[in-house]
Amino acid sequence: MYRTKRIAVVVPAMNEEILLPLTLKGIPDYVDRIIVIDDGSTDKTPAIVNDFMKNSDKITLIRHEVNQGLGQSLIDGYVKSLEDAEIDYTAVMAGDNQMHPDDLKVLLEAIIIRNLDYVKGNRLLQPDVFEKMPRYRLLGNSLLTILTKFATGYYYIMDPQCGYTVIKNTALAKIPIRKMKKGFGYNADILCMLNIQGCKVDDVEIRPIYGQEKSKIKLRKYIPEVSALLIRLFFRRLWKRYIVRDFNPLVLFYGFGFFLFFFVVIPLLVRFFVLFNRYGQAPQTTLIILVFIFSFSFQSMLFAIWMDMDYNKRRQ
Template sequence: MYRENKIGIVIPAYNEELLILETLDGMPNYVDKMYVIDDCSKDKTLKLLKERQKIDNRIIIIHHETNKGLGQSLIDGYVKSKEDDIDITAVMAGDNQMHPDDLPALLDKIIDEDYDYVKGNRLLHQNIESMPTYRFLGNSLLTILTKFATGYYFSMDPQCGYTAIKNDVLKNIPIEKMTTGYGYNADILCMLNIQRYTVADVEVRPVYDREKSKIVLWKYIPKTSWILTKLFFRRLWQRYTVLDFHPLVLFYLVAFFNFMFILIPGTIRLFYMYFSTGEFPSTTFNITATTFLITIQLILFAIWMDMDYNKDPKRK
């Protein structure tokens, strides 16, 4: 128990025989439950877990008969935590990449400042240079896209999986519907934003040592970008249309109409007339250029309103 709160840790593990025991050994004594999800590992991960469970009754093993992905592992851990008498559930990877000394910072942010969900931010740490360049660049791109998708514009490093959430909040979001692959981190943020829950970042140290990332970057970024696009439209629909109404939806709608029915046809006609007749269609150009400027303004106003509507009420 940590400051009168029962703490559960969800630990996804896939082929982590090298580091899973170090992860468990480093777990603080105040952690009440460790939900370790073995996602059909092909190595000795499950065997090591069963052996360690005999001497540490805090360990609860959830075994997948088939590989279901990181998102499903987290879902199963969260669901089990909801069933138990836990106050705050955190997530720590099974590859010892998340330093246990940073866990109190996440928990304190929830306990002292009453945030609903707290996530790590490795970009705040002075040791950020240890993050591989390709990860940093990919992280930066996905950070920008995630801001639009989730509405938490002040949040950074959304790919960091070191998180903590109140179980009272966990019980009020459809966590079972979270994406089962990569992109889960943005999905849960989107769920939280729709319900207007508060989110905060805390500094955590980037740890890159013996673990091997299972992310194939050239596949991960396009796939995750598509997921973020869908989350963006889902958030606009559910938060600003179904649960409430905000004019920014109309701004985006008009901008989309302009793009599809004026800008694209106008641009096609512009080039077709120029290359087929050699004449420059000035009327088409003026209409297209004016519509382009109006569309940009609509999008910028919509973004500004979305940012203003999602200001963190706890931030000064």
């Protein structure tokens, strides 16, 4: 137990025969239950877990005969944790030994003492992150951080791709966790669910660790898939949070801004270039109307963003 709270740790793993033993050995003794999800491994990962289970009754193994994605592994781990009514908090530590076990205490201190519903790690605040994190990951993470802020409503959250998290099981029981994204992008999906339920979320500084692990993310597939997901989450949050659960006029400003941009600004922009190409000079009237309407659209969306940020800040 940690501060009289029972802790479970979900460990998703796929073909981690080299690093999984280090991960399991590093999990602190105060953890009450370890749930390992073998996501269709073809190496010795299942056998390694079985060997650990012989010496510890804390460990439970859930096997996927075929790979189902990281999101599905976490869903199964979360559901298994919820089945144990004595568990108070559920953490996630990847099986590639990329999450320092000492940082689990930092996450637990934050969520328990501050009475949060969900807390996640933030590697971007470390002064040496530029040296430890590969540049392409750092750039992609920074861009996705900005997009995720809009999609989830947690504008103060950074490093949304960090999977080192702890969730209170009472909050976990409130959200439709079985509907969470099965593949990559689950991070933003669960944050969006928590925002809709009005849960208190924050992140804490943890250390970035990069060593022998190999990223399973394929950027060509990952970037468009996650971008499309974030757009869907944005509109889902607006609908469920500000229309279904609690009406807020910010949706009108968002709607007005989007309408002007897609149905007025873009057609005017097309007309501008058609006339410019035909007559060889900029059509002044079209240009004036275009700038005027674009300003209205931009200001409307800025005002909606400000209202959205203020609303979520007050709820926290």
